[in-house]
Amino acid sequence: xxxxxxxxxxxxxxxxxxxxxxxxxxxxxxxxxxxxxxxxAEALANQRIAQQHLAVVVISRxxxxxxxxxxxxxxxxxxxxxxxxxxxxxxxxxxxxxDIRHSDLILTMTAKHKAKVLExxxxxxxxxxxxxxxxxxxxxxxxxxxxxxxxxYQQMLRQIDGYLxxxxxxxxxx
Numbered sequence: 001x002x003x004x005x006x007x008x009x010x011x012x013x014x015x016x017x018x019x020x021x022x023x024x025x026x027x028x029x030x031x032x033x034x035x036x037x038x039x040x041a042e043a044l045a046n047q048r049i050a051q052q053h054l055a056v057v058v059i060s061r062x063x064x065x066x067x068x069x070x071x072x073x074x075x076x077x078x079x080x081x082x083x084x085x086x087x088x089x090x091x092x093x094x095x096x097x098x099d100i101r102h103s104d105l106i107l108t109m110t111a112k113h114k115a116k117v118l119e120x121x122x123x124x125x126x127x128x129x130x131x132x133x134x135x136x137x138x139x140x141x142x143x144x145x146x147x148x149x150x151x152x153y154q155q156m157l158r159q160i161d162g163y164l165x166x167x168x169x170x171x172x173x174x
Contacts, residue, residue: 024055025171028099029131030117031109034062034092036073036153037142038109041131041160043085048164056171061095063108063116073146075153100124105171107131110141134170135163 027045031038038060045058070092072080077087100106100121106128108114117128132140142159145152 022055024057025174026102026104027056027058027167027171028095028103028106029058029060029109030063030095030106030113031060031142032062032064032113032144033066033069033146034060034094035069035071036076036146037144037156037160038062039072039087039090040076040080040157041107041109041164043080043087044083044157044160044164045168047083047085048168052168054168054172056168059099059103060093061099062092063095063113063120065092065094073153075145075150076157078150079153079157095120097121103127104174105129105134107134107167110144111139112141131160131163131167135166 029038029041029045042058042060045056048054049056049058072087072090080087095117100117100123104127106117106124108117108128108130111130114128114130114133117124130139131142132138140159143152143156145156
């Protein structure tokens with residue numbers, strides 16, 4: 001009888017804790033082709049989330065995914081590998097209505113990306129912002145490094161790395 005009581009109490013406690021914990025915060029990073037900036041943001045965010053044990057899950061998506069260019073950009077992958085993050089298995093994915101419906105927050109790399117998301121998915125209004133806008137209220141775009149020298153990729157990575165602590169802090173306050 002005592003064992004049944006214990007199991008019942010433990011089960012109630014566990015279900016209460018799970019209900020209290022709720023769903024993790026769902027965040028989508030979006031750029032043009034999902035091969036550079038958004039991949040970098042997703043990878044860096046995942047590293048921070050794991051290190052800090054945050055209740056956040058992230059994805060990255062494209063607003064104009066090129067089916068012939070779906071692998072991470074080499075320079076971005078190299079910089080991430082230097083931080084112990086391997087993105088070589090990443091495949092670009094086009095943003096879709098299901099992503100919009102399930103995301104709590106959608107962060108784009110530029111104002112043009114934001115406009116395109118809202119044009120395609122008006123229901124995303126109110127939860128779609130540029131990365132900079134959400135992080136610190138600025139109107140800065142994240143540098144597009146595609147096809148440019150490593151220095152531009154380093155600048156892009158520094159920009160994203162600078163915004164992420166603020167983004168995660170704001171997201172967890174929601």
